[in-house]
Amino acid sequence: MKFTKRTEYNQLFDYPSFLKELQFDIFLKDLSVWCIENGNYHCRNLKFHNLVLKTLLELFSERGAKIEIFYMKQVYKSAFPSYHTELRYLDFSILTSVNIKGMFTNCKKMRLEGDVLMINNIIDNFTKICNNIEHLTLDSPNIGPKILQNNFLNPTSYTFLNEEIDRKKIISIILSKSFSITQSNSLTCLIISQRKLKTLVLSNQSPVNHLPFHHTIQMI
Numbered sequence: 001m002k003f004t005k006r007t008e009y010n011q012l013f014d015y016p017s018f019l020k021e022l023q024f025d026i027f028l029k030d031l032s033v034w035c036i037e038n039g040n041y042h043c044r045n046l047k048f049h050n051l052v053l054k055t056l057l058e059l060f061s062e063r064g065a066k067i068e069i070f071y072m073k074q075v076y077k078s079a080f081p082s083y084h085t086e087l088r089y090l091d092f093s094i095l096t097s098v099n100i101k102g103m104f105t106n107c108k109k110m111r112l113e114g115d116v117l118m119i120n121n122i123i124d125n126f127t128k129i130c131n132n133i134e135h136l137t138l139d140s141p142n143i144g145p146k147i148l149q150n151n152f153l154n155p156t157s158y159t160f161l162n163e164e165i166d167r168k169k170i171i172s173i174i175l176s177k178s179f180s181i182t183q184s185n186s187l188t189c190l191i192i193s194q195r196k197l198k199t200l201v202l203s204n205q206s207p208v209n210h211l212p213f214h215h216t217i218q219m220i
Helices: 024-039 047-062 081-087 092-096 114-118 120-129 145-149 164-176 181-192
Strands: 021-023 069-072 109-113 135-139 199-204 213-219
Touching: 021 024, 024 047, 024 069, 024 081, 047 092, 092 120, 109 114, 109 120, 114 120, 114 181, 120 181, 135 181, 164 181
Parallel strands: 021 069, 069 109, 109 135, 135 199
Antiparallel strands: 199 213
């Protein structure tokens, strides 16, 4: 694959340095489309895709990007089937590399939705690079009102004690009812590792449910 050489223009601003919000699902989807059009590769052979992903993230980090808001939402499957196939094979461990992880240090707000919560390795990598999240939203059709009501949540109060063992025990029980053991353990580790976490939102906005809801848990 040969990239066309372009003439460099003097820019008024160093645009990557202004990057504060990263909608990772859109970024990966657009990258997928570009790679299919320019890389001539198959979903199970993603060396080219992973190389471009790594190069772009390193560029963002090198130019001073500091992500404060990170979203990775569900993408419409029928419109972008290749994107969903590729998620299982992308090398998300590159997020933890020395040349990339620094731009996630100050991430304060994160929302993970739908299929993202099914990818164990990406949750584990988020745990390694993000430890200062203040507001975390987990949105999954697996989480239902009965799961929360029947698992040690006081219906008159949404506040947990600021003791790690209590928080970890309750959250682990809630998540274990919604996900597999591996997934619930990964999500619990992500939550517990956040030193500045103020709000955890367990949400279910799936259209297949008659009563979408969200439940906010405040950390004090």
